[in-house]
Amino acid sequence: MHDLLVTDSVSKNFGDFTALNKVSIRVPEGSIFGLLGPNGAGKTTLIRIINQITMPDEGSVTLDNEPLADHHIRDIGYLPEERGLYKSMKVGEQALYLAQLKGLSKSEARKRLKTWFERLEIGDWWNKKIMELSKGMAQKIQFVVTVLHEPKLLIFDEPFSGFDPINANLIKEEILKLREAGATVIFSTHRMESVEELCDDIALLNKANKILEGSLQDIKRRYKTNTYEVGLVTSDEQRLKSLLRERFDIFPAEFKSLNDDLKLNIKLDFNETSNDLLSFLTNHAEVNHFNELVPTANDIFIQTVKNN
Numbered sequence: 001m002h003d004l005l006v007t008d009s010v011s012k013n014f015g016d017f018t019a020l021n022k023v024s025i026r027v028p029e030g031s032i033f034g035l036l037g038p039n040g041a042g043k044t045t046l047i048r049i050i051n052q053i054t055m056p057d058e059g060s061v062t063l064d065n066e067p068l069a070d071h072h073i074r075d076i077g078y079l080p081e082e083r084g085l086y087k088s089m090k091v092g093e094q095a096l097y098l099a100q101l102k103g104l105s106k107s108e109a110r111k112r113l114k115t116w117f118e119r120l121e122i123g124d125w126w127n128k129k130i131m132e133l134s135k136g137m138a139q140k141i142q143f144v145v146t147v148l149h150e151p152k153l154l155i156f157d158e159p160f161s162g163f164d165p166i167n168a169n170l171i172k173e174e175i176l177k178l179r180e181a182g183a184t185v186i187f188s189t190h191r192m193e194s195v196e197e198l199c200d201d202i203a204l205l206n207k208a209n210k211i212l213e214g215s216l217q218d219i220k221r222r223y224k225t226n227t228y229e230v231g232l233v234t235s236d237e238q239r240l241k242s243l244l245r246e247r248f249d250i251f252p253a254e255f256k257s258l259n260d261d262l263k264l265n266i267k268l269d270f271n272e273t274s275n276d277l278l279s280f281l282t283n284h285a286e287v288n289h290f291n292e293l294v295p296t297a298n299d300i301f302i303q304t305v306k307n308n
């Protein structure tokens, strides 16, 4: 697949502090790319470089195979981490003004804004002043203004911070729809909840360095341990456990279930498959829960940052 955005060995220092150390990422066109990492990792610095707000000390950035240039600003919609709207202006006025700065005509801007405001259920805020809005509401307006001119690359810096779970979910759904409509999305976050459903690819930054990159699916495959969580019903738990121990590694497990069953995590050797385990289990017990334990993005994040 074509990479829409590529950063090649980008470094940035502030005095003698290194904020980015030779960071290279590739963002495939039409995908959602998660730029992950703890606070202070360098995510915002990289995003500011992509938006030509900061210049890198070293390395290069290309968009659509071209070195970044002024005209690319039109191709990018950017929601900064520090959100700022003019507090005393009315919502509609301000949104129209910002949309026109992005090159939309007033009538086109009004039309698109109407659709978006209705979609995000903020239609009745048109005549309110920004200062009357909560932080989350103002953030919704900024989200709309960021995507309104339909740029091919969207960059959201910590888009979910400041939102309650319902609005965070709403924004998540909108980001998925934007990808469906053909946009490429980069978003940063230090919280992992949003990552699972959204990201095709990720890069994990820690202390200015990229420590992990790839498709989330490949990374999960790499980190999984061939362990299954099972719930079993048997008349003789002790006998079942000793039978299992002869062939597998077993550990007590805790998960919610409607049944008062024997709950275990069972780790297989890499030459054994889920079918091997399942047929063993069905020979000796009633299986009412069977689930492969796949590491979450959060597990991977914590483990990789700790080991780094």
Ligand code: ADP
Pocket: 014, 017, 018, 019, 037, 038, 039, 040, 041, 042, 043, 044, 045, 046
């Ligand atoms: P993140 O977005 O991952 O939380 P940032 O990119 O904002 O991290 O910051 C990375 C590091 O660079 C932090 O330690 C921050 O204090 C430092 N930093 C960022 N911008 C500046 C600046 N303009 N001057 C000095 N230090 C900065």
Ligand code: MG
Pocket: 043, 044, 045, 081, 157, 158
């Ligand atoms: Mg940041």
